[in-house]
Amino acid sequence: MSVDSIYFSPDVEAFRTRTRRFLRGHVTPHLQEWESQRRIPRDIWRLFAEEGLLGLHYPRAYGGRELSFFHSVAYLEELGRLGNGGFRGAMSVHSYMATTYLQMAGDHCQKLKYLKPAVQGEMIAALAITEPQAGSDVSGIRCAARTQGDRYVIRGSKAFVTNGLNADFLVAAVRTGDGEGPGGISLFVVDARAPGVTRTPVEKLGWHCSDTASVEFDDVVVEADQLLGRKNAGFLLIMKAFQLERIAAALLAIGETDCALELARTYANERRVFGSAITGHQVVRHRLAELMSHTEAARQLAYHAAWLHSQGKLAMSQCAMAKLRATELAVEAAGQCLQLFGGHGYLAEAPIAQLFRDTRLVTIAGGTSEIMREIIAESEL
Template sequence: MQSMYFTEEHQLFRESLRDFLSKEVIPHIDKWEATGTIESFIWKKFGEMGYFGLATDEAYGGLGLDLFYTVIFLEELQRVNSGGFAAAMWAHAYLAMTHLNKNANHEQKLAYLTPSVNGEKIGCLGVTEPFGGSDVAGMRTTAVRDGDEYIINGSKTFITNGVYGDYCILAAKTDPSAGNKGISIFIVDLDSKGVSASKLNKLGWRASDTAELAFDNVRVPASNLMGCEGKGFTFIMEAFALERLVMGINAHARAEYALEYAMQYMSERETFGKPINQYQALRHRLVDGHASMDLCKQYNYGVVYKMNKGEYVVREATISKLKSTEMADKVAYDCLQFLGGYGYIEDYPMARMFRDSRLGPIGGGTSEILKEIIAKIIIDKKEYRLPKD
């Protein structure tokens, strides 16, 4: 535990959360991985424990805690060894609910944020489309005003919680001629007439429901517009920093857990009369993985510290996701190799870790896109500033 960032209260929270996950989540993980469905009771239990409200104001049922509680929440979720389950939880709390926390009005918060804190409503974020992911300004989904409603047409894809969720924080163009200034954000109930969801069959993250959503003349009350028309792009860009930092933290925690498991296995597995952790080729390879993991971990904690103080950490969060997810992929590859043939068997945890880790350099902005963002900052001197109201 890093005393520079974590207090005794943080440590007690970690111990309590780890105990909760051990008793209430881990016994069900294999079933949820096999069925691709997370049973509804666990959402309510997370809500009762306050885990969805760590970053939400107390006025709406949250706890209003600092970001290092969020770090602990993300790190401990990786230890259940289900990237899909973890993603369902953090996509609800830190993709959908981030927009409700920051951009919803009082009535919207009462209707959606408080039930989300309590685990009574499950949210998802709808930005990515079949025709483009990181090209947010190029989205094709439209929202046309019709009296006291908007009529939404279009589609979104790779939407975590999109099949079994209750609402979607949806980006759509209210003025297609205005480029990124014509994008707005809506809260759309997923049981609305005209909404359909197709479940995607993924390589990893098997426990989570990932959807392609279609919107066919879906009528949404004008009161479900967040902010005002044209503010959507600003809202999305502001939230990207947190999303990428979340994925960087997930990655270092995933790698740390993989290394712990591999070290335990290597201490018990013997060949030629000695544990395999005594072979220099394996020892040094594991040390390389541990060093890379710890560098990312300490960097990520530093970025969280800056964000917790209110700094706009676009560059730092982008670097966090880029380097941490690529590191975690390498660590998962090596740790599977340490297990030999057993690493390739589904009864051992490394196979799932290996598959789940592969999404890291893809989701939330591919490594290629992230490198271009960083290049614009450090080479082209592009400045990203906190959006003004």
């Protein structure tokens, strides 16, 4: 859909066109191969860095481009439109989730050591918050660090770490305070190859090209200068960073819905049943029209949340609404669009089948729909 928008300058639109061409040229042709290899080659991060895509919103001092936030909005939508959850997951965790903590809380040395190489595609970043026993309830994490002189020694388990195998460093949430609850959590940058770090791949329903790992920290020694921000102040940082994560999740999901609708529109216009194209049947035309209007509503909600974020506002409720609406729609749209393909949509290699598998994750990762509803209810009721 192309319409004038209050959010996008001609400059951003030109960037979007360039980025779409880049993604279609350098990513789309390889996705099937990466899906079967269960891995994205490291070179792709370097290629993205050369195109300037890994540091759109980061300062020039650390290799970034300091572009408007709506450049990131366009990039995230286009990543989603590739129609591959694993790929967009890997790239967005790197740029809009893991490295966010370095930008928010890292000092100059930490930014030079980790953020700059990540923006330049020389290092791959991962975020390790979730644990086998604690996902939605971040305050329940158990992975803990004890002090040993000036150093910390980390022990515990992390689950579902995107880029877990490819990563050079992990931003990890670790308990440093006594007792339980949100008060005693800190964030550390942990070298992924440090002694005591074990990474084990996990097999998933979808997101096949994204390397997801379980990570064990078995007395991993980290220096005091690997602590991000203040000791025991990690929980607030995580809650703040989640806002960007949710805006990104919404935009990526909208891109995926665009992709599902485009696949369905093309197929339903060509495939003939009972003497006419599938779209010749009113029930189908109306279903697609309905999904398209829901997509536009979700898109505008996500743009509004993105605009609030770009104005420096902490808009927890709007970010949660954007994530909830866009991700629930992505799951619904993938199912409804698959239906229009009949049996051809059920073939493992069909792009719509892959979207169906991949989008199932979006209402779970980055905060489940139930948690989004809780956040909205907390602030609105």
